[in-house]
Amino acid sequence: MLAVLRKHGAPYTRLAFTNNRRTMVSVGRDPSLIRMNHAFATADEGVLAAVAVLYTPGLKARKKADAKATVQRFINAIPAGDAPPRRPRRRATHPHDRVHVQRMQDEFDRANKLYFGGKLPRVPIHLSRAMRRRNGHFASQPLEIVISWRLCTHGEEGQAEETMRHEMIHLWQYIEGAPVDHGPAFRRMAHRLDVHPRATRPVKWKRGDPRP
Numbered sequence: 001m002l003a004v005l006r007k008h009g010a011p012y013t014r015l016a017f018t019n020n021r022r023t024m025v026s027v028g029r030d031p032s033l034i035r036m037n038h039a040f041a042t043a044d045e046g047v048l049a050a051v052a053v054l055y056t057p058g059l060k061a062r063k064k065a066d067a068k069a070t071v072q073r074f075i076n077a078i079p080a081g082d083a084p085p086r087r088p089r090r091r092a093t094h095p096h097d098r099v100h101v102q103r104m105q106d107e108f109d110r111a112n113k114l115y116f117g118g119k120l121p122r123v124p125i126h127l128s129r130a131m132r133r134r135n136g137h138f139a140s141q142p143l144e145i146v147i148s149w150r151l152c153t154h155g156e157e158g159q160a161e162e163t164m165r166h167e168m169i170h171l172w173q174y175i176e177g178a179p180v181d182h183g184p185a186f187r188r189m190a191h192r193l194d195v196h197p198r199a200t201r202p203v204k205w206k207r208g209d210p211r212p
Contacts, residue, residue, distance in 0.1 A: 017036060094129075108120075111168055125145050126147070136151070138167040
């Protein structure tokens with residue numbers, strides 16, 4: 001696989017396989033290393049060539065757009081059960097957080113009924129006190145939604161609820177077998193659910209409360 005990647009211009013000399021389905025291909029600070037979901041071990045040269053183009057700096061945007069489409073088609077065709085299941089995380093809910101978790105559950109149930117016809121599965125909802133750079137997170141393995149504790153406690157009214165609806169759109173994408181991203185389908189649904197249509201958004205914080 002490395003030989004094919006280098007053949008098509010990629011600079012990588014090391015490859016690590018992962019079971020991460022949210023980030024199927026990634027590169028980090030180490031310029032010699034590329035990480036791929038283990039499903040790419042079955043990819044043909046055309047897909048690997050597209051990966052090489054997509055993750056080689058300096059190539060034209062048009063080439064990268066075509067490569068992205070090729071890689072996305074491959075990812076969409078991967079069976080949902082291809083990756084081995086992860087053990088559920090053990091999360092203990094702080095007693096003071098229960099009221100906020102219930103708030104998020106109430107918003108989930110309300111939005112699910114209003115916008116999704118009640119078709120979204122009820123997934124575990126957790127708060128994270130360590131989450132500082134993000135407002136929320138959707139995970140597929142195991143299925144769960146995590147919301148920032150600071151957003152629930154220090155954000156103005158409705159801010160945490162908006163993040164819950166944002167993550168619900170990702171859950172909907174996953175259930176529908178669509179890419180879990182912030183593309184056109186996400187933006188259309190975000191407009192319906194009164195959600196900021198981008199991956200990040202400015203947050204309104206309560207006056208006098210500490211910022212994350």
